[in-house]
């Protein structure tokens with residue numbers, strides 16, 4: 001077999017758990033029916049499986065099954081939540097509050113809504129990546145219709161105080177949406193305790209298949225939402241399109257496994273994460289990005305002094321598969337908007353490594369990664385310091 005690098009990019013996506021694949025397989029070939037076919041057994045089987053999956057996913061976030069709308073993933077769920085609320089509520093108000101460190105799947109729909117005349121407040125975060133509740137309190141206006149704050153950050157892993165944010169929104173009768181793509185199956189989510197009205201989910205960050213997710217839409221009190229896809233009236237008219245039973249069954253299985261394993265996996269990954277961090281610290285000039293404890297167990301994000309970010313990733317790509325930030329922005333040379341929001345200067349924001357540890361990461365892999373990363377950083381620093389300090393400095397500034 002060809003040697004492949006150690007996979008530590010679990011915030012970009014995760015492998016599908018074999019038990020998830022096993023649950024999905026019968027729905028491709030044997031139980032292949034359309035869940036909307038109500039006249040025969042093929043349809044009924046598929047419909048029963050979807051109903052079961054819907055219950056599992058709803059229970060995982062303390063919702064009821066009728067509050068789950070299946071989508072193609074968290075991007076679509078975010079779009080439905082943001083545009084759907086905006087369209088339903090524009091006569092009541094046109095102000096939306098979100099945070100600078102959100103995923104592009106929230107920021108881009110917000111930018112689109114701004115082009116239609118909505119006003120968006122992008123709140124700054126504290127240097128640990130967390131939203132200050134006072135900042136939020138001051139941002140509310142009479143015409144605020146929605147607050148959107150992610151549960152767990154995809155770059156720095158920080159966990160926003162959803163319950164406190166939700167309470168502030170509820171007091172003011174403002175709808176509260178959260179992008180829970182990195183959180184589902186990894187940290188406890190409770191739509192009631194957190195006062196969530198809308199919650200976006202996806203399967204592929206939690207060992208499920210790509211291309212399936214859901215939007216939780218609160219029924220009591222009812223959240224008004226305008227559909228963004230029309231045709232056929234599936235999902236109570238909120239999202240037309242034939243349901244995809246294998247993906248839905250896989251999504252539910254992934255969520256179920258995530259919940260079962262949560263406590264143990266969380267302890268194990270926290271320990272591995274700490275081992276990695278303590279293993280890299282002796283290099284010096286290593287800066288942890290994001291709150292040290294209020295973060296996803298499998299996330300470590302560090303900025304490295306005295307190296308070029310691109311050279312660092314290039315030097316590592318044969319040994320360890322990771323990125324400096326969101327998967328969708330690694331192609332661009334701009335430093336991460338999340339790290340900049342923490343107040344990191346350009347060089348440190350640029351020279352960052354996002355480690356995403358997961359269910360299949362082993363202690364042996366972490367030991368090898370510590371060695372590989374240490375060797376690469378030392379070699380790059382040596383080159384920069386001894387061979388051509390001025391040129392490396394200029395090269396960096398010119399980019």
Ligand SMILES: *Cc1c(COP(=O)(O)O)cnc(C)c1O
Nearest residue numbers: 073074075103105154181182202
């Ligand atoms: C991955 C991710 C998304 C996009 O989810 P898809 O299901 O791939 O569309 C959105 N938000 C966050 C925070 C993510 O990590």
